[in-house]
Amino acid sequence: MSIKVTSKGGDKFARALEERKAxxxxxxxxxxxxxGLMVERTAVNDYLSGPRPGKLDRVSGExxxxxxxxxxxxxxxxxxxxxxxxxxxxxxxxxxxxxPFLRPALDDNRGNILNQIVKVLRGN
Numbered sequence: 001m002s003i004k005v006t007s008k009g010g011d012k013f014a015r016a017l018e019e020r021k022a023x024x025x026x027x028x029x030x031x032x033x034x035x036g037l038m039v040e041r042t043a044v045n046d047y048l049s050g051p052r053p054g055k056l057d058r059v060s061g062e063x064x065x066x067x068x069x070x071x072x073x074x075x076x077x078x079x080x081x082x083x084x085x086x087x088x089x090x091x092x093x094x095x096x097x098x099x100p101f102l103r104p105a106l107d108d109n110r111g112n113i114l115n116q117i118v119k120v121l122r123g124n
Contacts, residue, residue, distance in 0.1 A: 023123055029074045031120045035113040036069035036077035039105045043067050043079070046108070047101035063089070067101075079106075 048064040066081040079102060080086070092098030 020123065024120065025074070027120045028117075029071065031116045032075065032077050033069065033071060035109070035116050036079045038109045038112055039079045039102070040067055040069045042108050043101045043105035047104055 044064045044067050048067070063081060063083050063086060066083045066086070067079070068081070069077055069079045072078050088096050090098065090100050090102055
């Protein structure tokens with residue numbers, strides 16, 4: 001005994017998947033970059049503008065100016081700073097309480113980030 005399974009429309013389905021893949025490859029990198037830039041703006045405008053003790057005051061403005069978004073390949077962006085004193089402020093140290101600016105900026109934008117990615121996945 002044998003059962004024969006025949007697919008109708010398989011070629012059409014395969015083409016639709018390839019089209020979706022091409023759209024994702026085209027649109028997802030820029031959407032991720034936009035998400036990173038949202039986090040960057042929030043960190044600089046909302047968390048690196050004081051007042052203490054919960055947020056950082058701008059003393060010289062160098063930390064705020066150093067926050068940037070960099071692509072790390074087509075499907076990854078990094079938001080951060082190259083200032084050596086950025087991590088102690090973000091995470092705290094033996095002499096400094098934590099006053100995070102990147103993690104809360106990410107948390108504040110989670111809904112917007114999710115919406116951006118869903119929009120790309122849906123092809124909008």
